[in-house]
Amino acid sequence: MLRALGLAAAAPGWGDTPIGAVVLGPDDAVLAEAANEREKRGDPTAHAEVLALRAAAAVFGDGWRLTGCTLVVTLEPCTMCAGASVLARVDQVVYGADDPKAGAAGSLWDVVRDRRLNHRPRVTAGVRAEESATLLRSFFRARRGL
Ligand SMILES: [Zn+2]
Secondary structure, eight states: OHHHHHHHHHGGGGTOOOOEEEEEOTTSOEEEEEEOOHHHHTOTTOOHHHHHHHHHHHHSTTSSOOTTOEEEEEEOOOHHHHHHHHHTTOSEEEEEEOOTTTOTBTTSOBSTTOTTSSOOOEEEOOTTHHHHHHHHHHHHHHHTTO
16 A cells, blocks of 8 residues: 555646555565556546556456456545456455545445445455545645645
8 A cells, every 4th residue: 555655646746636556466466556647648547546457457367357466546446446346356455545425435336345246356445544535635735726
């Protein structure tokens, strides 16, 4: 999570929201990492989680399955990213701050543990949540010019 927080802290440098993600292999080695690059790439899907999952799939496994892997992200995943972690078959999602406005790992929806889906990653919430929330608060405060 410390590594993900470091990535998150860099994102405002190119105008993106400070969110960072790391994908760990079954042996806990870092497979891939990314920060939010939505503004940088002009891509609505360039969330840190999606970029990290894509990069991890390129170096691990049979092409796209991330069986045994863990997605670590500083903010609770949105519906797209929660969906992507289910589709990637990660074993575990670990996140920092809750996102009551858009979170899809328990706050607003619970896409990752929906019993109707055939794969449900384990979820660990609240890891270094305050550090993640502080990064986000400072970013939005600066953007509002306060
Ligand atoms: Zn997302």
